[in-house]
Amino acid sequence: MLGIVRQKMLEQSLKKIRPAVSVLRSYSSAAKQCSLIRNLCTNLKISRKIVISGRCVCKNAYAYANMVMLMTVREALNSALDEEMSADSKVFLMGEEVGEYQGAYKITKGLLDKYGPERVLDTPITEAGFTGIAVGAAYYGVKPVVEFMTFNFSMQAIDHIINSAAKTNYMSSGQISVPIVFRGPNGAAAGVGAQHSQCYAAWYASCPGLKVLAPYSSEDARGLLKAAIRDPDPVVFLENELLYGESFPISDEVLDSSFCLPIGKAKIERKGKDVTIAAYSKMVGYALKAAETLEKDGIDAEVINLRSIRPLDRSMINASVRKTNRLVTVEEAFPQHGVGAEIWFDASIVEESFAYLDAPVERIAGADVPMPYAANLERMAVPQVEDIVRAAKRTCYRSVS
Missing domain, CATH: 3.40.50.970 (Thiamin diphosphate (ThDP)-binding fold, Pyr/PP domains)
Structure with a gap:
């Protein structure tokens, strides 16, 4: 009975907040509204999934740490x-x-x-x-x-x-x-x-x-x-x-409206100790999926989201390579004269981190042909998760199927 009363109280309170969230143009204001909802759920001790305007998700409203805000690109x-x-x-x-x-x-x-x-x-x-x-x-x-x-x-x-x-x-x-x-x-x-x-x-x-x-x-x-x-x-x-x-x-x-990321600074999306995987744009997601697969085989991959192509964050790449002693670069562009080649030959790795490498650098890139139109050929022309997995295994001297 108490749970039903709490739920009704929550629904009445959400009616006051929900319209404001759904029409907000300012996402900093949306954050404040979601904070109000989080506090409300905590006070009422209600544990259930709440979705507001497709952006604010609370998988466990009673737990502060489980409040997750989602936003599309x-x-x-x-x-x-x-x-x-x-x-x-x-x-x-x-x-x-x-x-x-x-x-x-x-x-x-x-x-x-x-x-x-x-x-x-x-x-x-x-x-x-x-x-x-x-x-x-x-x-x-x-x-x-x-x-x-x-x-x-x-x-x-x-x-x-x-x-x-x-x-x-x-x-x-x-x-x-x-x-x-x-x-x-x-x-x-x-x-x-x-x-x-x-x-x-x-x-x-x-x-x-x-x-x-x-x-x-x-x-x-x-x-x-x-x-x-x-x-x-x-x-x-x-x-x-x-x-x-x-x-x-x-x-x-x-x-927050004042939020801004520094140009020229990469981000470690996943920490690891066995191999560094450096990627940008959509290939970062592929690299993260590859890291999950590699983990099942006992390989702990570190994934770097480059974010900035020019300038490159050379210091982060070098620091990661010196830790893992292996490097895989991933991009969907043509293989010749690409970003991966730039990282390998110019990102100070040859000069500063070459002695730390325990295996040759692996470069994953798109096929060296114009993009096909047919779906099956298009997939073959763009790097896939399994390509990254195989490359990482090679650097770790593991068998590759």
Whole structure:
């Protein structure tokens, strides 16, 4: 009977809180509302699963430690854009269908209604044209965020990205900053063919003057996009289409509007002692799944989420390799001249950590062919969890099936 009374009290209280949570544009406010719910459940000593607006999940409301907030990568990107536009009137968005259609992947949902067509600009299908306009605007101190429907289309605008944006600060002896973000989905998706599936991490990371970021989780997406918008230099922000709808646990700290991740700093997603697996973007998830499989075979893998491709966090990679004495790099891009090769040959490993290696470095990458359209061939062209498992086992001199 007491449990029923408590449940009714909870439901009545939630009626007051739930509407506010479901319509919140500020995720820091959402965190406060979820905190209220958590405290309410604790006081009433109710233990059951609660889901609010698809974002706040309490698997055991009676236990403080079990309160988990979930956010999709799409929501993380949207909230970061919203908060940065609210905080700085110089920030504006432009790209194909970012306004009325709210973005091809709904990343810009609600922003046109909130900030108007002066700051959320729909453009014609002319990447070279609107990218050039955005770079010119950045010369004068405003902060454009340019969305490409896919980074494959950035090839139409690469002259402005490389020659106009990346080189101007150096060519002007530091007199002109170019605070601009180029963002959009990068790499393989699902059945979109060779001209919509390429990974451009190594392409842009080879160019001095650019910073290149590749988020994996919602925390990455939110914190790194904020950092990119606030940065005085041009930033290439490589998202992944298949990650947009994935939900990740997120803390109150990350939901705070002041939250920002440092550019050039990687994150250890999983600690281990036997082998280091370094990856970025969607491949981080694959690496974590591989680590779970390896654990069953007695191999303790450490997984590094690179986050930043240029600059690379060389110190973290080296520290991990010196601990585990083995290294596997994972990327979905072409194998030649890729990020994995850069880590192996230039991330100070040859110079500083070579003597610590107990096995040759393993590089996992996509197939050296344009992306096939057929689903079975597409899967063969992109690294899979089992590929990472086999590579890690080889470095540990275990038998590979």
